[in-house]
Amino acid sequence: MIIRHRVRAILFPAMLLALSGTVASYFVWHAVNGQRGIKAKDEYRAQMEGLQAERSQLLKEKASLERRVAMLRGKTVDRELVEEEARLVLGRVHKNDVMIFLDKGK
Numbered sequence: 001m002i003i004r005h006r007v008r009a010i011l012f013p014a015m016l017l018a019l020s021g022t023v024a025s026y027f028v029w030h031a032v033n034g035q036r037g038i039k040a041k042d043e044y045r046a047q048m049e050g051l052q053a054e055r056s057q058l059l060k061e062k063a064s065l066e067r068r069v070a071m072l073r074g075k076t077v078d079r080e081l082v083e084e085e086a087r088l089v090l091g092r093v094h095k096n097d098v099m100i101f102l103d104k105g106k
Contacts, residue, residue: 032038071078072085087093 030037034040068081071081083094093099
């Protein structure tokens with residue numbers, strides 16, 4: 001009788017402790033590795049930094065294109081820019097231009 005009482009007194013708290021430890025470890029594991037956990041947060045931050053770098057590059061490119069378009073608009077047009085664009089689109093060169101052919105392998 002006394003042995004059963006002592007076994008229950010020891011095993012019941014031990015089982016409760018093991019169960020609560022298992023439940024706590026489950027939640028801790030998901031807090032670290034889960035879909036919205038700490039590791040996912042770090043991955044999102046790295047992805048955001050990459051996207052922000054790409055965005056800044058695209059903004060620079062956009063500003064460059066807007067500047068070129070501004071030169072083509074208005075009352076005065078930059079003749080050199082128009083000539084450069086025409087040559088680029090048509091694939092032609094001026095008779096005084098010097099062509100340098102580069103080997104694609106280098």
